[in-house]
Amino acid sequence: MQSTIVTKAEKAHRYAQEPDRLRISGIEATFEAGGGQHVLRLGETGWTCDCEFAMQHHVCPHIEAASRLLDKHLAESAKPRVVDLLAGS
Numbered sequence: 162m163q164s165t166i167v168t169k170a171e172k173a174h175r176y177a178q179e180p181d182r183l184r185i186s187g188i189e190a191t192f193e194a195g196g197g198q199h200v201l202r203l204g205e206t207g208w209t210c211d212c213e214f215a216m217q218h219h220v221c222p223h224i225e226a227a228s229r230l231l232d233k234h235l236a237e238s239a240k241p242r243v244v245d246l247l248a249g250s
């Protein structure tokens with residue numbers, strides 16, 4: 162049993178060095194912004210944030226910052242950028 166635990170612990174350390182193994186498809190988090198906290202969620206339909214800007218534009222600085230922090234673990238479709246709003250205006 163002890164050798165199994167050691168093997169599993171070694172595997173965990175090795176996996177932790179390989180960020181491509183982890184793909185995040187859902188998350189709920191709070192974001193500490195200058196004016197207070199915002200609640201972020203990532204689900205099947207993408208990101209949401211409870212700030213006014215995100216409710217109007219479906220992206221905001223909080224969503225973009227979170228997606229940049231988690232970049233290696235997100236699908237490309239879960240990486241919205243505020244600057245992309247310029248293309249749609």
Ligand SMILES: [Zn+2]
Pocket residue numbers: 199210211212213214215221222223224
């Ligand atoms: Zn926001």
